[in-house]
Amino acid sequence: MSPTYSSFAVLGAGAVGGPILAALAAQPSAKVILLSRSVSKSVPANVQLVQIPSYDDVPAVTAALRAHNVEVIVSTLSTVALPAQLSIADAAKQAGVKLLVPSEFGLSTERDTEGPLAEKNRIIEKLQSIGVPYLRIFVSDSVPSLASDPDVNLQTGLLIEFVPWAVNYSAEAKKLYVVGKSEGPVSVVSVDDVGGYLAHILTHQPTSVLKNQILRIEGDRIPGYRSLGSLFGAEVVTVEAMEGELSGLKDMLMALADQGLATTGCGVEGVPEAEASKSGNALWAGHQWKTVKDVFGL
Template identity: 45%
Template sequence: MSSYKSFAIVGAGAVGLPIIGALAAQNVRVILLSRPESTSKVVPSGVQVAKVDYSNASAVAEVFKQHNVDVVLSTITTMAVTAQRSLVDAAKLGSIKLFVPSEFGMPTEGHKEGILGEKDRFAESLKAAGIPYVRFYTGMFAENLARLIGYSTHGKITIVGKGEVPLSITSIGDIAGFVAHVLTTLSPSELENHVFRLEGDRKSLNELGLLFKTTVEHVDQIAGERGGVQTHIMKLIDTGAASTGWDQVNKAEGLGTNAAGSANAFWQGHQWKTLKDVHNL
C-alpha cells in the first residue's frame, strides 16, 4: 500500500489535467503548480492551485513544504521539457520522496540527443541528487496519432519511412488512470527508481490504413509548419524506438519486465482502450 498522501503536479496540459483528475478521484491531496503568467485552469473541487516561478527553486520548495508534498509529477510539455531542470533543486530542498519526470512517451534510457536525450539526462540528474524517481513510458498518445499521420487534416495517411515497425499506443485516459492507480496503491519499494512500460494498443503505421479505411502514402518528409517534428518522430518510429519495450542501447525489444506493455499487469481488471475505441472506428 502506498504511503504517499500529497501530490504536486507541475504543468496542466494534455496529460497533466487528466492526471490531476485521476489523482483527485483517489481521495489524496493534490496541488497544481502553475506559472504566474499562466491562464487559470479548471481543476476538480479540492485541488489547490499555487502560482510560482518554476525557475525559483527555493520558492517552489516552499510550496512543497507548505503542502507537505510527498510526490512531484512533472507533466511539462515535451517542447519545454528543459524547464523542469530547476525542479531537481526544489525537490531536494523540499524533501520530496518521489519524483515523476516528464516522460509519457517513447523510452528515453540510452538516448543521447534531442528531447529524448534531454529527458534521460534529467532522470540521471535526479539519481545523482539522491531523489527517487519513477518513469512512465507510454508510447504515442492514441488521441494524437491521427494528427501525426495526417488523417485528421486530409483524410489519408502520410508516412515517412517504411511504416512496418510496430509502435506502442496508449490513450491519455488510460495513462492518467494508471499513474494515479500505481502511485496510490503500490509501496515505495515497488515504485522507487522503477520504469513502467504501458501499451494500450500496438500497430505499425502501415496497418493504420486498414484501420482508418483510407490510403497510405509514403513520402520523404512531411511538409507544413510542424512537418519537421512529424518527420523526426516518424523516423524514430521506423527504428523501433516508439515501442515501450525498446532498448536503445542494444537496439532491440526488451523481454519480461522490460517488454512493451509489461506494466499493464499492475492494473488488474482494467480494459485498455485501443485505437479503434478512441477513434470510434
C-alpha cells in the same frame, strides 16, 4: 498494509498533465495541488492551484511543497522547460519529497545523451546525486513538445488521440499519408489511460515498488502506420515526405517505426520486445486498456 502515497503536486496541465491532474484528484485518498506560474488555470474542484513566481525559484517552490506536505511531484513540463526540473529537484530535496516523477511520457530516453531530450537524463543524474527517488514512465512513440509555455506539454508522446494527426488523416477525403514502408510496430496509449495509470499506481502500489524504477506501458500496438488505412477505412497514399505542420517530425516518427525504434520495449535487454513494451501494465491489474478502435469508435 504497505504504505502508499497520498499527497501530490503536479507541474504542467496540458494534454498530458491535465488528465493526470484529474485522475489524481478523482482518487478518494489523494490531496492534490497544481503548481503554476499562472492563476488563470482551470483545475478540478478538489485541486488547489498554488501560484509560484517561477519553477526555478527554489525557495518559493520549497515553501509551497512544505506547506502542503507534498510526498510526490509529477512533472509534465514541456521540452523547452525541462532544465527547470533541476531546480525542482533541489526544492524536492529541501522539502522532503519522497518521489519525483519527471516529465517523460514518450519513448525510452535512457540513451539520449545529446539534444533536448538529453535533459531527461540530466534530471535523473541530479536526483540520484541528491538522494531523491524517481519514477520514469515510458508510454509511446516520442513526439517532442514544441510548446513555448513551460506550463503546457502538448505532445510528449504519440497518444492515440494524435494518431490521425501523425498520418495527416482526412475523414472527408478518406485518405491518410505515409512515408516509406511504414510497416514497423508503434506503441500507443490513450491520454486517459496515462492519467489513470499513474494515479492508480501512485495511490495503490506500495512505495517500495515505485522508487527508482522505470515502467513501460502500451495501451495498443499499431502494426505499422500503413495498417491504419484498414482501421479508418481510408486510402493509404505513400509520399516521399509529409506535408503541413511539423511535417519533418512526422517523417521522423515513420522512420523510427521502420527502424524498429517506436515501441516502449525496444532496446530492453534480456526480454522480448513485445513483452517489455507492456511490462508495466501489470501494475494496473484488471484494467481494460483503450485501443485505437475504442478511442475513435471504429
